[in-house]
Amino acid sequence: MRTNSFTKNMSKKSNKELETIFNEKEKYTVEAIQAVIWELENRNLIEKTAISVDETLKKSDAVNAVISTEKKENNESPFEELELPFLYSKKAIQGFTIFFSTIFGAFLLMQNLKEMNKPKARIQTLTFGIVYTILSAIILNYLPKTFFITLLFNLIGYVILTEYFWNKHIGKDLAFQKKQIWQPLATSIFIVLALILLLLLPQLLNI
Structure with missing residues (x-):
C-alpha cells in the first residue's frame, strides 16, 4: 500500500x-x-x-x-500544516553576520528555529551568539584594528551558525519559502545607528 x-x-x-x-x-x-x-x-x-x-x-x-x-x-492557508516553512535564508544570515555581527545573524536563525518550533535550539543559538560576540570583541581589542580581521571573525561566526546550528536543528536539505529581510534589516540599522550615537554622544556634548 x-x-x-x-x-x-x-x-x-x-x-x-x-x-x-x-x-x-x-x-x-x-x-x-x-x-x-x-x-x-x-x-x-x-x-x-x-x-x-x-x-x-x-x-x-x-x-x-x-x-x-x-x-x-x-x-x-487552510493547509498551513502542509506548507513549506517561511525561513530567512543562509544568504540572509550571512549578510547580517558579516555586515553587522554574529549576534545579528544569530537572531535571524532564532526566528527560523521559532518557525520550526525548536525552543531549546533557539536558546542554544542565542547563547552562542552572545558568547561569541563578547569573546570576539575582547580578542579583537588585542589585535590590529583592521577590517579583514573583523570580517574573518564574522565569517567564522556565520559558518558555525549555518554549518552547525542550521544543519543540526533545521536540516541541510530542507526546502523552504524565503522570508523577506526588510523588517530585521531596518531594525538592525536602527540599532547600529543608536550604538554609534551613544559612542559619539560624549564627544558631541563636549563641543
Whole structure:
C-alpha cells in the first residue's frame, strides 16, 4: 500500500481541498503532493497513468528550490500544516553576520528555529551568539584594528551558525519559502545607528 506521513491527513480532505493543494503544488512539501496524487487516484478522480509522479514533483519548486514569496499575515492557508516553512535564508544570515555581527545573524536563525518550533535550539543559538560576540570583541581589542580581521571573525561566526546550528536543528536539505529581510534589516540599522550615537554622544556634548 502506498503511504507516507501525509496519507492519513489527505484521506480526510474533500475532493475540492485535494484539488486546491494539487493546483498550488509549489507551496507544499513533496510528501504532501505525493499523498494528494495517491488519494486522488484512490478516489478515481485521476487515472494512475494520467499523471507521472516524477514529472509532477520535478515541476514543483518544493523539491530543491527556495520560493521567494512572502506570507501574508492575515491570509493564512487552510493547509498551513502542509506548507513549506517561511525561513530567512543562509544568504540572509550571512549578510547580517558579516555586515553587522554574529549576534545579528544569530537572531535571524532564532526566528527560523521559532518557525520550526525548536525552543531549546533557539536558546542554544542565542547563547552562542552572545558568547561569541563578547569573546570576539575582547580578542579583537588585542589585535590590529583592521577590517579583514573583523570580517574573518564574522565569517567564522556565520559558518558555525549555518554549518552547525542550521544543519543540526533545521536540516541541510530542507526546502523552504524565503522570508523577506526588510523588517530585521531596518531594525538592525536602527540599532547600529543608536550604538554609534551613544559612542559619539560624549564627544558631541563636549563641543
